[in-house]
Amino acid sequence: MKQAKAAAKSATDTKSNPKQNLEVDTTQATVGNRFCENPKMSMRDVNVFYGDKQAIYDVSVDIAKNEVIAMIGPSGCGKSTFLRSLNRMNDTVDGCKVEGEVLLDGHNIYQQNLDVVELRARVGMVFQKPNPFPKSIFENIAYGPKIHGLADSRVDLDEIVEGSLKKAGLWEEVKERLHQPGTGLSGGQQQRLCIARAIAVSPEVILMDEPCSALDPIATARIEELIEELSQNFTIAIVTHSMQQAARVSHRTAYFHLGKLIEVNPTEQVFTMPEHQLTEAYITGRFG
Amino acid sequence: MESSNLFLLMLALGACAFYIGRGRSLAIASPLGGVRHLHSLPNYYGLNALLWCALPSMGLLILWLVLDEPVINSIVMGALPAELVPSTKADFNLLLNKISNLADGIMSADGQPAFMVAAAESMAGLRVISQWVLTAICLILATIGLYWGWRRVAAEYRARQSVERVMENLLLACACLAIFTTVGIVFSVLFESIQFFRSVPFFDFVFGSDWSPQTAIREDQVGSSGSFGAVPLFVGTLLISAVAMFVAVPIGLMSAIYLAEYSSKSVRTYAKPALEVLAGVPTVVYGFFAALTVAPFLRDLGADFGLTISSESALAAGLVMGVMIIPFISSLADDVITAVPQAMRDGSLAMGATHSETVRKVVIPAALPGIVAGIMLAISRAIGETMIVVMAAGLAAKLTANPLESVTTVTVQIVTLLTGDQEFDSPKTLAAFALGLMLFTVTLLLNIFALHIVKKYREQYE
Numbered sequence: 001m002k003q004a005k006a007a008a009k010s011a012t013d014t015k016s017n018p019k020q021n022l023e024v025d026t027t028q029a030t031v032g033n034r035f036c037e038n039p040k041m042s043m044r045d046v047n048v049f050y051g052d053k054q055a056i057y058d059v060s061v062d063i064a065k066n067e068v069i070a071m072i073g074p075s076g077c078g079k080s081t082f083l084r085s086l087n088r089m090n091d092t093v094d095g096c097k098v099e100g101e102v103l104l105d106g107h108n109i110y111q112q113n114l115d116v117v118e119l120r121a122r123v124g125m126v127f128q129k130p131n132p133f134p135k136s137i138f139e140n141i142a143y144g145p146k147i148h149g150l151a152d153s154r155v156d157l158d159e160i161v162e163g164s165l166k167k168a169g170l171w172e173e174v175k176e177r178l179h180q181p182g183t184g185l186s187g188g189q190q191q192r193l194c195i196a197r198a199i200a201v202s203p204e205v206i207l208m209d210e211p212c213s214a215l216d217p218i219a220t221a222r223i224e225e226l227i228e229e230l231s232q233n234f235t236i237a238i239v240t241h242s243m244q245q246a247a248r249v250s251h252r253t254a255y256f257h258l259g260k261l262i263e264v265n266p267t268e269q270v271f272t273m274p275e276h277q278l279t280e281a282y283i284t285g286r287f288g
Numbered sequence: 289m290e291s292s293n294l295f296l297l298m299l300a301l302g303a304c305a306f307y308i309g310r311g312r313s314l315a316i317a318s319p320l321g322g323v324r325h326l327h328s329l330p331n332y333y334g335l336n337a338l339l340w341c342a343l344p345s346m347g348l349l350i351l352w353l354v355l356d357e358p359v360i361n362s363i364v365m366g367a368l369p370a371e372l373v374p375s376t377k378a379d380f381n382l383l384l385n386k387i388s389n390l391a392d393g394i395m396s397a398d399g400q401p402a403f404m405v406a407a408a409e410s411m412a413g414l415r416v417i418s419q420w421v422l423t424a425i426c427l428i429l430a431t432i433g434l435y436w437g438w439r440r441v442a443a444e445y446r447a448r449q450s451v452e453r454v455m456e457n458l459l460l461a462c463a464c465l466a467i468f469t470t471v472g473i474v475f476s477v478l479f480e481s482i483q484f485f486r487s488v489p490f491f492d493f494v495f496g497s498d499w500s501p502q503t504a505i506r507e508d509q510v511g512s513s514g515s516f517g518a519v520p521l522f523v524g525t526l527l528i529s530a531v532a533m534f535v536a537v538p539i540g541l542m543s544a545i546y547l548a549e550y551s552s553k554s555v556r557t558y559a560k561p562a563l564e565v566l567a568g569v570p571t572v573v574y575g576f577f578a579a580l581t582v583a584p585f586l587r588d589l590g591a592d593f594g595l596t597i598s599s600e601s602a603l604a605a606g607l608v609m610g611v612m613i614i615p616f617i618s619s620l621a622d623d624v625i626t627a628v629p630q631a632m633r634d635g636s637l638a639m640g641a642t643h644s645e646t647v648r649k650v651v652i653p654a655a656l657p658g659i660v661a662g663i664m665l666a667i668s669r670a671i672g673e674t675m676i677v678v679m680a681a682g683l684a685a686k687l688t689a690n691p692l693e694s695v696t697t698v699t700v701q702i703v704t705l706l707t708g709d710q711e712f713d714s715p716k717t718l719a720a721f722a723l724g725l726m727l728f729t730v731t732l733l734l735n736i737f738a739l740h741i742v743k744k745y746r747e748q749y750e
Contacts, residue, residue: 089638094553121640131631134654143649144639194635201639 030060031275032265033252039103040065040205040235041086041123046100048081048090055081058100059261061254063205068227068236070250070267072243074282078259079239083207086237087123088116104205121148124203128210130190132182132197137174140182140193141165144201160200167233168196169226188219195226199234206230208238212245224249243283247271255279291353294423298349298430302342305434309337312441320443328448336447337437339454345430349422356418361388364411372403387411477728480721487715488516493722495519499685499696501705501716516719518726520685524602524695525727528681529670531606531691532613536670537663539610540617547618548625549647560622567615575679578608583680590692600682600694609676616666624658625651657742664738668731674699698727 035042039062048056055078063069071079081090088109090096102109109119121144132140141161144150151157161178165171170192174185182193191211198206208227212220227236227249240246246253246267253270255263255278263276274280313333317323323330361384365373374380383404389395390408397405441447485493496517543563547556583604590597597603628651636646652659682694683704705720 087638089634092634092637117640117642119640120638125634125638127631127634127638129631131629131635133632133635133650143636143641147639147641147645147649197635197639 030261030264032263032270034060034261034264035062036064038065039063040067040105041237042101042103043086044101044103046082046085046098046102048078048085049095049097049099050081050093051095055259056085057260061261061264063235063237065235066231066233067252068231068238068250070246070253071237071239071256072241072246072253072282073256075241076258077256079254079256080209082256083209083237083239084125086205086207087120087125089120089125091116121201122203123205123207124198124201125207126191126194126198126209126211129214130187130194132185132190132193134181134183136179137165137182137185137193138178140197141200144197148201150201164196164200167199167230168192169222169229170196186219188215188222191215191219191223192226195223195230199230203234205235205237208236210239210241213241220245243271255282257282290419291349291422294349294426295346298342298345298426301345301430301434302338305337305341305437306334308334308434309437309441310334312438313447316441316443326443327446328451332447332451333441333445335451336440337434339451340433340437340440341430342433343454344433345426348429349426352418352422356415356422360411360414360418363414364407367410368403368407391415474728477721477725480718481725483713484715484718484722488719488722492516493518493719494726497687499701501701501719514715516715516722518698518723520687521696521698521701521723522726522730523687523689524681524685525671525697525699527602527689527691527695528606528609528677528697529667531603532609532670533663533667535607535610536613536617536666540614540666541621541659543614544618544621544625545647545652548622549643549651560619563618564615566611567619569612571612571673571675572679574608574612575675578604578676578680582608595692597692598682598694600680601692602681602695603691605677605680606691608680609670609673612673612676613666613670616669617662620662620665621655621659624655624662627658628654661738661742664734664741668734671731671734672699672727674703678703698723702727 042060042062044060046056046059047054059082071083073079084090085098086102086109088098090098098110100110104119104123108114109123133143135143138161141164142151142157145157145160151160162171162175165174170189173189174193182190185193191214195206195211212223215223224245227238230236231251238246238250250267252264253267254261255270255274255276257278263270263274263279265275269275270279271283274283310330310333313326313328313330314323317326317330320326326333364387365380365384374383386395386400387404387407388411390397390400390404391411397408493516496515497519498515498517499520500515502514547560547563551559579600583599583601586601586604586607587597587599632650632654633646636650637643641649677697677700681697681700683696683700684694685696685701686693688695702720702723705716705723711717
């Protein structure tokens with residue numbers, strides 16, 4: 001029923017846009033390699049609603065351990081919403097409802113009496129706009145370890161802060177001014193500070209919601225390098241508007257269209273020979 | 289012509305000027321091919337003519353109204369024979385008043401000395417002349433202005449810029465008026481205070497610990513030497529303010545946090561205005577609530593625990609004042625907390641912080657400058673509050689830090705000093721001005737301090 005409605009909607013959308021004049025059946029299931037063995041996270045039939053409006057339709061996909069998966073798609077296709085449902089950040093949005101299963105190491109994160117605090121310590125998030133706290137650089141990093149009791153002494157804390165900043169490639173730039181406000185850094189540095197902050201609590205998965213969209217190309221390149229390094233230790237899901245970025249940093253790419261997951265395939269394949277016509281249309285710039 | 293009629297006439301002339309100026313600009317525009325060929329819109333030409341017509345004549349009108357009475361008075365008094373002019377200032381003013389009343393016809397001329405009747409007649413005559421001259425000059429000025437504004441209408445004339453300039457200056461004038469009023473108040477208080485400090489040494493006043501302002505009304509009165517040590521008053525003020533802040537800061541802040549962070553939209557819609565109603569209760573109502581309900585209740589409660597609580601206690605006044613101040617703090621704090629960007633909260637929540645950790649460690653620190661500013665404003669308000677303390681705090685100037693006793697405050701003493709039956713230039717009455725000056729200084733320092741704190745934290749947090 002829902003699917004039929006969605007199909008009708010996307011069909012009318014297709015007609016109304018001359019560039020999008022494609023005879024495509026969006027009702028069909030996602031194409032490509034959706035599932036993998038021993039996934040870090042797996043989503044099954046996830047539907048997300050904002051009030052009466054449905055934003056995500058029946059998305060099922062796995063994310064493997066230490067994988068970088070990129071989510072691309074036109075604006076408003078629901079990729080950010082989907083990302084935020086992976087660590088329940090949608091809980092803070094009024095009227096947002098998630099159906100289906102999101103499994104982290106086989107346990108559903110939407111089951112009742114789940115500890116959201118622990119979940120978010122395991123699944124960290126980096127936002128579109130750098131949002132350092134109005135505190136010193138040191139305090140920004142120390143915030144997570146402090147609230148989770150990860151440091152027993154000041155020495156521990158210093159180590160965690162130094163380690164996180166080193167992993168985020170920011171240590172050399174800020175080690176002389178750890179106690180100055182984090183808001184005084186440049187945009188790119190702030191975003192790396194936010195990444196350092198996220199990894200300070202040793203998460204297993206890091207969600208990145210367009211982490212480079214507010215940054216200049218040089219800062220973007222640094223973050224992309226960083227993502228590659230981080231993928232050795234972390235599982236990363238990144239939403240991006242830049243197809244080049246997806247091609248550069250990710251192992252697999254998921255293409256979303258109007259709230260539906262159209263195709264998931266190894267990144268190289270998505271950008272060279274996409275399976276689905278809509279994906280091809282998007283990556284060749286026929287709409288989006 | 290009466291000044292008020294003259295004023296209305298000026299307005300009417302100004303309206304005419306507007307239409308004439310606008311009409312002329314339209315007439316100029318139509319052969320050129322429309323309004324687009326004018327430099328400014330027709331309304332600006334109209335406004336320009338209006339300003340030329342009305343502003344100079346209005347200015348003159350105001351200036352004349354301010355100056356004509358002193359000028360006429362000095363002419364009349366100057367014309368009196370020297371031996372009849374009283375030497376003391378008070379008698380001089382009395383005579384002037386009598387003449388003026390005679391001229392107005394308020395006082396009957398029967399039985400008055402002939403020289404006064406003559407002076408009154410000359411005064412009345414001068415007034416009539418002044419009025420007619422004013423009318424004539426104003427009308428001439430307005431007409432010249434109207435003509436000038438009309439003449440200047442031309443396709444290239446930059447009416448828009450010239451109107452903008454006048455507007456800017458008008459706004460500046462309003463700002464200056466507000467500032468000069470404040471300065472004027474300060475100076476008037478300052479001069480009376482200086483007069484007070486002639487009879488009471490400055491340091492005795494500021495550091496003296498004994499306050500009993502009863503001075504002798506008659507020469508032979510006993511036991512009323514008068515001593516003006518302001519310390520007990522300021523201690524009382526600070527004591528009551530402290531009690532008030534103890535009530536208002538936690539309750540106000542926490543209700544603001546609840547409203548801004550936790551409450552659902554529907555609760556907020558009703559709770560916020562309900563809380564702000566508290567700010568709308570007249571202070572006199574709070575006053576009798578404190579005096580008639582809270583104070584006796586506290587006294588009885590204290591009696592149950594074996595405490596002696598005075599029936600006019602600092603505690604009662606402070607508690608009620610605290611309730612009065614809650615909406616100030618909650619409303620301001622709510623605004624600044626709501627203004628903290630959602631990105632801050634998301635960042636903290638995504639780290640696995642709970643809602644209350646987020647509020648305590650991220651939201652409140654980020655909102656701190658605004659919260660501190662709100663609290664400082666509330667303190668200024670508490671220090672200057674009068675009605676509650678007049679009714680509930682008592683009059684005895686005791687130097688005590690015990691909130692269960694009755695104390696008095698600066699504002700209460702100002703009220704009692706000025707409502708007495710003393711001569712105006714007695715130290716007792718003048719003491720009110722000195723107290724006012726000190727109170728003003730204290731609140732000013734507090735405000736400067738608050739601004740400083742806000743600035744300091746803002747540098748750190750933005």
